[in-house]
Amino acid sequence: MTVQDRIPLQNGIEVPARSDSSTAADRSSVTISPTARPSLQTDASAPPYEAPCIEQPIKVVNLRTLEQQAAKVLPEFGFHFIAGGSGDEWTLRENEMAFDRLTIEPRYLPGVASADLRTTILGSAVSAPIITAPMGLQGLAHSSKEVGSARGTIAAGGLYVTTSVSTLSLEEIASACEAGPKWFQIYVPEDRDYAREQLQRAKQAGYTAIVLTVDATTYGNRERAAMLGLRAPPRLEFGNTPISPALAGRTPDMHKTALDWGDVAFCVAETGLPLVLKGVMTPALARDAVRHGCAGIWVSNHGGRQLDHLAGSISVLPRIVDAVDGKVPIIIDGGIRRGHDVFSAIALGASVVAIGRPVLYGLALGGAKGVEAVYARLRAELAMTMQLAGAGSIADITPDFVSRAST
Numbered sequence: 001m002t003v004q005d006r007i008p009l010q011n012g013i014e015v016p017a018r019s020d021s022s023t024a025a026d027r028s029s030v031t032i033s034p035t036a037r038p039s040l041q042t043d044a045s046a047p048p049y050e051a052p053c054i055e056q057p058i059k060v061v062n063l064r065t066l067e068q069q070a071a072k073v074l075p076e077f078g079f080h081f082i083a084g085g086s087g088d089e090w091t092l093r094e095n096e097m098a099f100d101r102l103t104i105e106p107r108y109l110p111g112v113a114s115a116d117l118r119t120t121i122l123g124s125a126v127s128a129p130i131i132t133a134p135m136g137l138q139g140l141a142h143s144s145k146e147v148g149s150a151r152g153t154i155a156a157g158g159l160y161v162t163t164s165v166s167t168l169s170l171e172e173i174a175s176a177c178e179a180g181p182k183w184f185q186i187y188v189p190e191d192r193d194y195a196r197e198q199l200q201r202a203k204q205a206g207y208t209a210i211v212l213t214v215d216a217t218t219y220g221n222r223e224r225a226a227m228l229g230l231r232a233p234p235r236l237e238f239g240n241t242p243i244s245p246a247l248a249g250r251t252p253d254m255h256k257t258a259l260d261w262g263d264v265a266f267c268v269a270e271t272g273l274p275l276v277l278k279g280v281m282t283p284a285l286a287r288d289a290v291r292h293g294c295a296g297i298w299v300s301n302h303g304g305r306q307l308d309h310l311a312g313s314i315s316v317l318p319r320i321v322d323a324v325d326g327k328v329p330i331i332i333d334g335g336i337r338r339g340h341d342v343f344s345a346i347a348l349g350a351s352v353v354a355i356g357r358p359v360l361y362g363l364a365l366g367g368a369k370g371v372e373a374v375y376a377r378l379r380a381e382l383a384m385t386m387q388l389a390g391a392g393s394i395a396d397i398t399p400d401f402v403s404r405a406s407t
């Protein structure tokens, strides 16, 4: 069996032939760390990594085929880092498959002239219930890095979530969001002083909520690079290196493994900002989060990149909605590719959805303009779904619109 034969084919994508000339010995140094710290290893002897740099409006037929378009412009390592999941990639596939098992029950003759997609999330107005999920190391996707995805998101009327493991600094990204809504997602650093500095910088830069990701206390079992023999870049840029001289030498991707509710309280105490808990997959955690004062629940399995064999995120949403009982808003991500996926998630009780990989594919293909085109396409599909299903506004999208496919 060749190396390529072992790669699961996702959405019809052919695994490209290896294009570098590294030896097996070189490749054996490119291992993905089995611990959370650091998250990804580099390969000092690999050739420089060159991300796409074209800025252009792009044609988005739909968000699913975008993956194949992006595979053509991204270096192999970057493409598989973005597209891949963990382990057998079962959860990665299940995220989309779980949406595919849902059906819509239309309400005809509702007298709806056109659909109004606008809504709000934690006090921020958005043009549609669609926001950008936090994603690390966007320098792998495009030379404009997070500035491109942030500009595209804000231009589309979305909300941008900056990750603490961004290529650019959280301040540079905040500037790119200008007056648009922005949240800061933190991987709590092991060093308390550095954690405090990051949180205070985020508040200072104008982020209006903290997202605390709980599903990455060690790095997931990502096998694509090893299976394909792909070499990691010689270095990975992290933009949020410490500012205070007392913290010199602290690495942005040294994350605390022993996360607990004390970390939730710490983030709230340091900033006074609303805290959204990301990675909630059980009603029990959702209930606890509400009890501990979280302002929002983010249902996510990290796009199938962390613990494999977690359920598809839409499968757990109804039970989490019941547990939360309307006390705080719910955000959901994972496999949202179609307007009817957004519609179903809202019908089942989410306030907004977040999209991950499609934003990076748009970024790779056209920079900020590419991201804007991704949003435009998904928004257009949602508007069409609402019009045809008979929902005039986001508030109109009630649970009776969705049922399980009886196949």
Ligand SMILES: Cc1cc2nc3c(=O)[nH]c(=O)nc-3n(C[C@H](O)[C@H](O)[C@H](O)COP(=O)(O)O)c2cc1C
Pocket (backbone or CB within 6 Å): 081, 082, 083, 095, 133, 134, 135, 136, 163, 164, 165, 185, 213, 278, 300, 301, 302, 303, 304, 305, 333, 334, 335, 336, 354, 355, 356, 357, 358
């Ligand atoms: C390349 C990449 C990097 C990611 N980095 C982060 C991160 O830094 N923090 C985080 O909470 N989630 C991270 N995620 C997970 C996303 O926030 C999100 O949960 C997931 O991508 C949603 O699924 P989707 O890609 O199917 O839309 C990352 C996902 C991708 C694809």
Ligand SMILES: O=C(O)C(=O)c1ccccc1
Pocket (backbone or CB within 6 Å): 039, 040, 135, 136, 137, 165, 216, 253, 302, 305
């Ligand atoms: O790849 C990821 O999913 C992720 O969360 C991450 C973590 C550290 C650096 C870059 C991305």
